[in-house]
Amino acid sequence: MAVVCVSRFGSLALVRADNPGALLGTDDAQAxxxxxGADLAKVNRASAELGHVVIAEELLECDYRAPGRLPSHVRQPAWWARFFGTF
Known part of the structure; x- marks a missing residue:
């Protein structure tokens, strides 16, 4: 099942499998x-039509090294925390 996460900042969207972090990314989830793949294409198309830029989950796992107001419990922030928040 495809899940869409919409960023709290700008028009970014993430399309991923239902279990965040359990898979290495979109290709892994498909494998x-x-x-x-057909569901992923439909969701990506609908997200784009709504004005969102769809980004890959694996990119959001990269370290975020710029200044920002992230919660104090976030020790090594990733782009996920910056654009989508933390759980």
């Missing part, structure tokens, strides 16, 4: 049968 494991957790994310159907």
């Amino acid at each position: 494991e049968g957790e994310l159907d």
Whole structure:
């Protein structure tokens, strides 16, 4: 099942499998049968039509090294925390 996360900052969107962080990214999720390619294409198209830029989950796992107001419990922030928040 595809899940769409919309950023709290700007028009970014993330399309991923239902279990965040359990897979290495979109390709891995498809290979494991957790994310159907046809569903992914439909969701990406709909997100783009709504004005969102869809980014890959694996990019959001990269370290965020710029200044920002992230919660104090975030020790090594990633782009996920910057644009989508933390759990």
